[in-house]
Amino acid sequence: MHDSSISLIELGAVFFGLGVLGRLAWRIGVSPIPLYLLGGLAFGAGGLVPLAGIEGFANLAGEIGVVLLLLLLGLEYSAAELVTGLRRSWVAGVVDIVLNALPGAIVALILGWGAVGAMAMAGVTYISSSGIVAKVLGDLGRLGNRETPVVLSILVFEDLAMAVYLPILTAFLAGATLLRGLTAVGVALVAVTVVLVVALRFGRYVSMVVDSPEPEVFLLRVLGAALLVAGLASRLQVSAAVGAFLLGIAISGSTAENATKLLEPLRDLFAAMFFVVFGLNTDPRSIPPVLGFAIALAVITTATKIATGWFAAARQGISRLGRARAGAALVARGEFSIVIAGLAVTAGAVDRELAALATAYVLLMAILGPVAARVVEPVTRAFQRKPATT
């Protein structure tokens, strides 16, 4: 009895603290993710307030957080949007991969983390945070801007890239040889294609399995299905996250929209737990040695994301100011970078310093992203000698 009361108090304090941090974050116009990570760092080993007794629950909640993050990423875009996105923006998408994955991979190689570490860091620096980007675009009233579809189509492409990247990464993390790695690439491509075809042709049957007019039945079914698929995927040595993501893509239409509405609060709750757990498992003392690399990566990948957005917007005939806005909007990295780092670290196949570098990097980028999106207009206007008329 005594134990559970202590756990409840600790858990309550953690959630309440996160609530206060989250409110503070949105007040000053940044994403709460960096503050959650800092909260985790403060509670964890070597941190200010070591927290004992709720690790078991926190770890499981964190796992569920990853499953929900990826399920909702899959639900965010319909299969049709993914296919059109692929057709329309593949050139910009490839530029995005090359420019933003390379810096991470190179830094990992410099630090001697090997090919698997390079692959994980490539993902960390590549993927923009679609959550932060969409929120910032909405807050700044830029949804009607002409460059916004360009920004969104890049996010859609990144979403698809994740569908291919995550299974491959998991295969390599599980210690695959080159041959088995290539097999994993093939399997991943086939799996994604099958899921897309199923979603396009038979999406309503998948939706029918989980759909229900009663909200609570629907919630239980969709959550149950997600955890079942995630668990089975994990059993089959594909990561739980990948299974949930592919399920999200397969669910379509109004079912997907309703599921998103119902699951969003749950995702926010469990994802907050996931960030805290990730912070908990990262020793704050391991951050200073990699801080220099994190700052270098932040500077370089801010520039490369802006270049990506600039390039993509220029292809659509958008003016310089709009190109700069598109680039700056994409700068934010967040939840998925941490998910990738989390996958890599829990698999134990990479240096534990990777977690420290990823934490420091996301701390910087999740704050820098919204700030960049805000200041890009005045800065670009100042650089343009004479303000454009008409």
Place this chain on the structure above:
Amino acid sequence: MNVEVTPLPGIGTRHDFVSRTGRRIGVIAHRDGHFDLVVSRQDDPDSCVASVPLTTEESAALANLLGAPNLVAHLRDQVAGVSTRQLPIAPNSPYDGRTLGDTALRTRTAVSVVAVVRAGTVHPSPKPDFALGGGDLLVTVGTVTGLERAADVLDRG
């Protein structure tokens, strides 16, 4: 006029057109059913000077406000020899606070009131006991002279 439809993955759809003065005016239909009204900036047509979120009722009110003249134009096209006008009830009009029947427009001027537009909502085919208020717009049908006399009646009683 060319209304462009652009999908916004994860958000909804944007419908917009370029006005004669060079502004892009449009509506973002969000997946959850609410709308944003967007108007582009004069100096930077790629971006928006305003992006106003509207609830379903607010969008309907705005659509009615903008659609009322359209309704009149539609009537005019349909029947030759019949004119239509929108006649306002001024706040100090003698009929502010009285019923439509009190105006006796049909008997005095042979003009019919086909609808009343109030606060963006159209009330079609109002009955004689319909209470008028300052700021209402009466959508009327009649001959040109009849309509002029009707405007006079509403102003002066």
